Amino acid sequence: MMGLNLLPVLAVGLAGSVHCVGMCGGIVGALSATAPRRTIPIVPAAPALPMAAAFDGTARVLTYNAGRIASYMMAGALAGGFVNGAGALALAAHWQGVAYLLANAMLVALGLYLMNAWHGLLRVEAAGNRLWRRLLPAMKYLLPADTLPKAFALGVLWGWVPCGMVYSVLLTALLSGSAARGAAVMFAFGLGTLPMLLGLGMAGARLRQAMQHPAVRTACGAMVLGFGVLGLARHASGLSHGWLDVLCLAVPA
Template identity: 80%
Template sequence: MDGLNLLPVFAVGVAGSVHCVGMCGGIVGALSGALGKPGPGRTIPIAPAASAMPALAALDGAARVLAYNAGRIASYMAAGALAGGLANGAGTLALAARWQGVAYLLANAMLVALGLYLMNAWHGLARVEAAGNVLWRRLLPALRYLLPADSLPKSFALGALWGWVPCGMVYSVLLTALLAGSAAGGAAVMLAFGAGTLPMLLALGVAGARLRPAMQRPAVRTVCGTLVLGFGTLGLVRYGAGLPHGWLDALCLGGPA
């Protein structure tokens, strides 16, 4: 998978990050100190910055938000490397071309499902997230060793753990990582996706609760969902109609030639 093929993955991360507002927004705001007190849902209480000086406190909060996001993206890359490595092993077997075709169709179908999910038009991915709770319940006890996240290593570790929270959006992109055909390629796919989600979560770390209502507006979710839906639909049409490659590769996930 070359750099061009990573552009739609990055764009999916940018558009899909409106989902991150609800999934990870609370913890990011708490890490930065932007939220005055823990809110409902997924917010995790974080120790306040030790310094009483506003500038130093803000710098400390920003550093912890960066460390948290670095850990989160590292987990994405680890999952992508695992997915790409598994696909590479499967690719050595017979019927590899057919397997790649099925994976390509599934990856684009998941993007369609993700787009509808972001638009609040269909919530089938919520069932996929529920299935991921099996792994998350096993990881959850580790939180007691990371709270309060009052240091950069703890913030990084907390982000790395949070990267395994059941998320239909992450699962949909992991199917794309399968298409990379190697551990390095799978990690690159998830790095591009994580980089796409980074601006939103960094902004949440600065603006906190002030940004969350704006990003949850139906119009914003509809625009972002339509973009992701468009990528998935174009990929399915391209595969079904046998459209030529070339410039179209920049708008579609990597797939069978």
């Protein structure tokens, strides 16, 4: 069994969230701007305060992200539970080694993708389109997401959008060895993406434009690339590197 470190998973989510600007930025901005439906009062009420409107938008953004992270945790639990069941197989140890190698290779691919240096990860995203096409028709029942339940359901649905970054971290969830640990991996990842999406909900287009700057994407991509390269070096040497092991996604026991 491999020990999992959630700190680098959180950091990958934080750095990789520049990718979320394009994937989720528009829908988060719409949630902030959408006014909830209200019944027409018999007695005219005072105009709604801007603070109350901002609170409504923030609540919807938070609820949407709660649903999104819940779907990540569900996928992580399925991945971790699958490997837990496969752990009884004689080749489980060998399989875990291969999965560890692939998980870090995917981080390298993600880092290069964020840096706009290589777009091979788009092929991985294309593999998830079949499932997404089956889920997409449900979106018409959730838009506009003007209530909290609809915002949560939209987040759950949006969590299954084909995303190479999510797939990269799911390989780490595969290494967890249990459904609970797999869910914890994806929770840490989702938590890392949360500040960016909350910021998009509040700052909107200005933050979206800033995060798409090549220098920002290169810096974030370099961080993710570094985690992947460190993990591959750890795997190649087979040696413990002391405190540097904290920066690896998984450490062989």
